[in-house]
Amino acid sequence: MTASVIYAGWMFPPLSTFVPNRLCCTHCTTFVKPPNFRPFGQQKSAPLTTSCLSDKALTTAASDHNYGNKQVISLTPRIYDYLLANVREPPILRELREETATMRGSQMQVSPDQAQLLAMLVQILGAKRCIEVGVYTGYSSLAVALVLPDSGILVACERDKNSLEVAKKYYDRAGVSHKVDARHGLAEDTLNSMIENGEGCSYDFAFVDAEKRMYQEYFELLLKLVRPGGVIVIDNVLWHGKVADPLVDDEKTKSIRSFNRALMDDVRVSISMVPVGDGMTICRKR
Template sequence: MTARTIGLSEGLSDYVAAVGLREHPAQRALRAETDRLEHGDMRTSPEAAALVAFLIETIGAARVLEVGCFTGHATLAMALALPDGGSVTTLDVNRDWQEIGRRHWRSAGVESRIEFREGPALDSLDALLADGLADGFDLALVDADKKSYPAYLQRCRRLVRPGGLIVLDNTLWRGGVADPSDDSRQARTMRELNRAIHADPDLAVVLLPVGDGLTLLRRRR
């Protein structure tokens, strides 16, 4: 994700975080620790994490899938929003980053709700399907390497139940999707994916300018 909604001033971002959402102390602590890392700007903005948690509560999601964990800031927000017995399965190729988050998951009392699977996300997604978990999740959050987003979406459509939600992050790619001069692979991938989603009648869609762009999808069938 991105640490702050694009186009939002630092002061306004701080105001939103202060009165526009509620953070558990463990979330604030994990956010502060992540910000001290070299790649700390990859973490979820507080408002994006709060929105995904809100969606979990709204649809009564009990089983959540996360593609891309990083330090687990969004993971923690989602785990806190789950009902008793709920679970988050989070995938990442890097175990070291999630170990940072695990201390804060434990502090918040939700470590037992989170299953971390290490390895390339596509391999992990295929393993979930092989394990018979098609239609087994209520919501999926995708925030991993951008070149693989089309493949991630294809698999999440099979793993999330009909009527469930898929949330894609970075779909504005820092504004690059609307900049014809941005010929980066990431911008091209997001442009093509956004067009493909827009043309797909089996997915209800809204792209929100939250974080670096959050696309909310509902699997219609």
């Protein structure tokens, strides 16, 4: 199991490879340090100081002494199991997760720790009107709907009808169907229709976990729908660590990499990239 970590604005791609009873890593990598952004392929490059310990957490530290050689933890299977054991997962979400695990494409479902963070962001924001782009079987949307006030609404956009039917079944079982407006179809079409209907700047929160090559388009549309001070969360921004590997140049990776670069320079939002799940960027509209 590998995980990416971030500390003080530095982005660390996956560092460790798990071997029974032993964790070891020797790796040279690249980092992106805001605000002095450099185009991809011209980032500052530096080696990492690593610890190689038997059956213990691997820690890493940037060699740049200006960062105080601060150690950051790289998740191992044992630590991630501990993390999941400390997630407050409602029984209905656990049931949905277990059903989804039997389905094709189950890896698309967000992890319980991601869903918990999304729900907390909605609560902190006091959000009443939310959007989700890419529902799959509904784990993240259900987590959000559960914490919305009774008068709240979540517009849930999903192009796969079969997956959406599973989600709707669990909305019913959880008693939150009245808070979810499930839209079957292409998210781009749904968002455009919402803008045309005069719903601009009327939403508090949005979550994107859909076609990676459409991230910039989704983001631009959501900026029109989310109010100033509202939050947009983008999933998979570390993309299994591929974004930090210059040898990877498939279309999805290049698209996410380009999107991440664009966000760095986008003065319309404040941003924070966090290594939860496959990496999420939290954007607050200014």
